[in-house]
Amino acid sequence: MASDTDAPVVVGVDGSEIALHAVRYAAREAAYRQRPLRIVHAFIWPMMRVPLGPAPGAPADGGLRNQAERCVDEAVAEAAKVAPEVTVTGAVVDGAPAAVLVAEARHAVEIVLGNRGLGGFAGLLLGSVAVQVSAHAECPVLVVRGEARADGPVVVGVDGSELSQEAVRYAFEEAAWRGTELVAVRAWLYPTPAGPGDILPLVYDLDAFREEEERTLAEAVAGWSERFPEVPVRRLLVRGSPGRALVEQSRTAQLVVVGARGRGALGGLLLGSVSHAVLHHAHSPLAIVRKLRTVEGT
Numbered sequence: 001m002a003s004d005t006d007a008p009v010v011v012g013v014d015g016s017e018i019a020l021h022a023v024r025y026a027a028r029e030a031a032y033r034q035r036p037l038r039i040v041h042a043f044i045w046p047m048m049r050v051p052l053g054p055a056p057g058a059p060a061d062g063g064l065r066n067q068a069e070r071c072v073d074e075a076v077a078e079a080a081k082v083a084p085e086v087t088v089t090g091a092v093v094d095g096a097p098a099a100v101l102v103a104e105a106r107h108a109v110e111i112v113l114g115n116r117g118l119g120g121f122a123g124l125l126l127g128s129v130a131v132q133v134s135a136h137a138e139c140p141v142l143v144v145r146g147e148a149r150a151d152g153p154v155v156v157g158v159d160g161s162e163l164s165q166e167a168v169r170y171a172f173e174e175a176a177w178r179g180t181e182l183v184a185v186r187a188w189l190y191p192t193p194a195g196p197g198d199i200l201p202l203v204y205d206l207d208a209f210r211e212e213e214e215r216t217l218a219e220a221v222a223g224w225s226e227r228f229p230e231v232p233v234r235r236l237l238v239r240g241s242p243g244r245a246l247v248e249q250s251r252t253a254q255l256v257v258v259g260a261r262g263r264g265a266l267g268g269l270l271l272g273s274v275s276h277a278v279l280h281h282a283h284s285p286l287a288i289v290r291k292l293r294t295v296e297g298t
């Protein structure tokens with residue numbers, strides 16, 4: 001696992017108001033994490049072979065390249081207002097937005113995006129850049145949706161998988177910084193195989209499975225609870241679909257956290273079905289967690 005104390009929080013901007021909202025959110029994240037903030041605008045126009053400078057006779061600050069620079073400058077100024085203690089840099093990087101941001105994610109501690117951008121497709125819950133980056137980024141992706149509320153718990157989905165453990169850790173960090181409660185949610189419908197080749201009995205004792213689920217949930221948070229004793233933890237066992245349970249919890253949450261993959265059997269899948277449901281339907285900002293970048297000694 002990469003260990004890099006200088007890795008920044010990266011946020012993508014496209015000149016939209018939603019992206020600026022993401023910048024304010026990212027500035028606070030950088031402050032909590034004591035990381036620099038890097039603001040990136042992916043500038044696709046050079047690939048389209050169109051003129052980038054001001055038109056002949058037009059003001060010198062016109063043209064697409066200047067407009068891109070202004071979008072980044074505006075975002076840098078906004079971040080500095082929200083978190084003056086954070087070192088903020090901005091960059092216009094030539095390339096297609098998702099490709100540029102996925103490349104940025106290789107060196108980032110996390111990447112923050114708005115759920116929508118400048119694209120005009122009415123009613124779309126998630127823009128194409130947000131979809132692609134959530135699926136492909138190597139670091140955690142935080143998608144800012146709706147009004148960021150300062151109250152309410154941090155909610156995390158627990159399924160006992162390795163990545164859900166990373167999600168639990170991320171959620172504890174976020175809850176500690178925000179000084180709020182952590183709600184660990186485990187939703188289950190039927191007994192599920194623990195792994196490939198695991199054969200389930202045809203007849204089972206529901207109470208025994210409920211106890212098993214309770215144990216999985218308790219074990220998933222126990223270690224981290226010791227590391228973050230200041231974070232109050234509520235464990236919530238729900239009989240129902242995990243995606244639905246987490247989306248429901250997001251109505252009152254500050255942030256919902258899920259691992260990118262669960263225990264599902266489809267190898268190679270980039271996003272599990274629960275992560276997918278939360279990504280598209282959560283009412284609050286949400287984080288999709290992959291391997292966390294750790295600081296030496298943590």
Ligand SMILES: Nc1ncnc2c1ncn2[C@@H]1O[C@H](COP(=O)(O)OP(=O)(O)OP(=O)(O)O)[C@@H](O)[C@H]1O
Pocket residue numbers: 011012013014016018019022040041042043097101112113114115116117118119120121126127128129130131
């Ligand atoms: N050119 C870009 N450079 C950097 N970040 C971007 C760029 N475009 C989008 N983003 C980031 O991705 C977020 C989601 O925007 P996205 O483009 O996915 O939505 P959209 O514009 O509504 O949809 P679409 O582009 O698919 O029509 C934005 O809020 C912003 O954080």
Ligand SMILES: [Mg+2]
Pocket residue numbers: 014117118119127128129
């Ligand atoms: Mg867009």
